Amino acid sequence: MSRRAVVIGAGLAGMLAAAALSAVADEVVVLDRDDLPEGPEHRKGLPQGRHAHLLMAGGLAPMEELVPGVSMRKHLLAAGAHEIALGSGMVALTPEGWFRRWRHPGPRMLTCTRALLDWAVRGAVLDSTGVVVRKARVLELTGSRQRVTGVRLSTAAGEEDLAADFVVDASGRGSRIVTWLARLGVDDVREKTVDAGLVNATRLYRTPEGAGSFPLAMVQADPYQGRPGRSGMVLPIEGDRWMVSLAGTRGGGEPPSDPDAFLRYTLDLPDPIVGRLISGAEPLTEVHVSRSTSNHRRYLEKVRSWPDRLVVLGDALATFNPAYGQGMSVAALGARELDRELRRSGLGEPGLARRVQRRVARPVEAAWTMAVSQDVWYPGTRGGSPGVVDRMVTAYTRRMIRTATGSYTAASAVWDVMSMTTGPTRLLRPSTVLATLSGPPLPAAVGAPLTEDERAVLRRLDRTGR
Numbered sequence: 001m002s003r004r005a006v007v008i009g010a011g012l013a014g015m016l017a018a019a020a021l022s023a024v025a026d027e028v029v030v031l032d033r034d035d036l037p038e039g040p041e042h043r044k045g046l047p048q049g050r051h052a053h054l055l056m057a058g059g060l061a062p063m064e065e066l067v068p069g070v071s072m073r074k075h076l077l078a079a080g081a082h083e084i085a086l087g088s089g090m091v092a093l094t095p096e097g098w099f100r101r102w103r104h105p106g107p108r109m110l111t112c113t114r115a116l117l118d119w120a121v122r123g124a125v126l127d128s129t130g131v132v133v134r135k136a137r138v139l140e141l142t143g144s145r146q147r148v149t150g151v152r153l154s155t156a157a158g159e160e161d162l163a164a165d166f167v168v169d170a171s172g173r174g175s176r177i178v179t180w181l182a183r184l185g186v187d188d189v190r191e192k193t194v195d196a197g198l199v200n201a202t203r204l205y206r207t208p209e210g211a212g213s214f215p216l217a218m219v220q221a222d223p224y225q226g227r228p229g230r231s232g233m234v235l236p237i238e239g240d241r242w243m244v245s246l247a248g249t250r251g252g253g254e255p256p257s258d259p260d261a262f263l264r265y266t267l268d269l270p271d272p273i274v275g276r277l278i279s280g281a282e283p284l285t286e287v288h289v290s291r292s293t294s295n296h297r298r299y300l301e302k303v304r305s306w307p308d309r310l311v312v313l314g315d316a317l318a319t320f321n322p323a324y325g326q327g328m329s330v331a332a333l334g335a336r337e338l339d340r341e342l343r344r345s346g347l348g349e350p351g352l353a354r355r356v357q358r359r360v361a362r363p364v365e366a367a368w369t370m371a372v373s374q375d376v377w378y379p380g381t382r383g384g385s386p387g388v389v390d391r392m393v394t395a396y397t398r399r400m401i402r403t404a405t406g407s408y409t410a411a412s413a414v415w416d417v418m419s420m421t422t423g424p425t426r427l428l429r430p431s432t433v434l435a436t437l438s439g440p441p442l443p444a445a446v447g448a449p450l451t452e453d454e455r456a457v458l459r460r461l462d463r464t465g466r
């Protein structure tokens, strides 16, 4: 008998889950309410797609495994993505000072528009598997609290039931999974929101001549001063463009949509490097502003009785403050857990869905802890405030970041966790603890660690008269 799997949502989590399912199902149908563009274009169903999306090494690795016969790294680089080494290819001002640049590059991340990333991943999955995408809005799940048997969907032709042997909800942060589960009789889903009131504002610029190899520049927000967070970065993307993304928290940190105020915001950051770089650059778009970027978590792994044949992945399961660049990597790591379990036991094994949901909770927990343990410090944050454990963890983390500004051992531990190539226990390895307790062997860098040539480029681009 032919086995059909249905995936709700053709975003990153959905397409990677479809790739995993294609190895064991006879038919995989991905349903999306949106018209999916033919090329790397922005679409309505992904409002966050206008903003910076860094793909960490920990997210790229599972993607490499999931799409059969395709090196996603090479595929994305060929499509125009840039590869940035965390250790040598960026200049970042942290709350504890500038990170040094080292000869050893450390883990790498990819930068490009989200539109390019989704288009490249979708294309690779569709070309290398029998997965099909269909335009439809899913209205609810069908089945019982013991087992999901398909979805009810709506198309231009009306409503219909689509039977499935396995369903993945990857419908993003607006997922109605909690309501859908309640209708099946699963009504004990615990949820948590920690909301710093983050606002993102992004504008694209043409990369100025001679600045193509300038390092990614980032001024991070400081959660520890009792003031709203304010941050900014310039990252290279496809098409010889710079994406300039600002982010700030509730109560006065919010970046503006007015172009002049946008530039002023960058110049008022603790270091004006972002503003100096773009002060004479040619803008290619207006400023796009988005809200609704809270940390939100659904503890699906903890419900008493989980229905068979249903898995929830990506933002439908948990969202994080995007400043930490983790959402897509968590989505990819989740799809890899699904893939591993499916290959081990096949589509129909009772208990498989619950096992996947529990395993997926691990990367979610790591990303959640990293984001929330910092967000609770912003003055306007709702849904959480620092407790005793947060204070202890923060004291250690701050000391480690300070050490990382002048210690390769500490810096490489921070990159590994930031890039999600290892879990947060990496920060507690004896070598890291020892380095942290000893403090930085090298003094803090004064100003952005740029080469002479890069300084000359910055001076040439700077129209601020600073």
Ligand SMILES: Cc1cc2nc3c(=O)[nH]c(=O)nc-3n(C[C@H](O)[C@H](O)[C@H](O)COP(=O)(O)OP(=O)(O)OC[C@H]3O[C@@H](n4cnc5c(N)ncnc54)[C@H](O)[C@@H]3O)c2cc1C
Pocket: 008, 009, 010, 011, 012, 013, 014, 031, 032, 033, 034, 045, 046, 048, 051, 052, 053, 054, 055, 056, 136, 137, 138, 139, 170, 171, 172, 173, 174, 175, 200, 290, 292, 293, 313, 314, 315, 316, 322, 324, 325, 326, 327, 328, 329, 330, 331
């Ligand atoms: C401002 C901002 C910046 C970010 N920056 C980063 C970053 O730097 N790095 C990073 O890793 N992550 C980042 N993220 C997080 C990242 O955007 C998400 O984690 C990622 O999009 C999750 O993918 P997904 O497939 O789960 O959901 P989505 O990408 O949101 O896809 C969901 C899909 O489901 C479809 N859909 C929804 N409802 C239905 C329905 N009922 N029926 C059918 N289809 C439906 C939608 O049309 C959409 O195509 C950022 C997020 C924001 C908000």
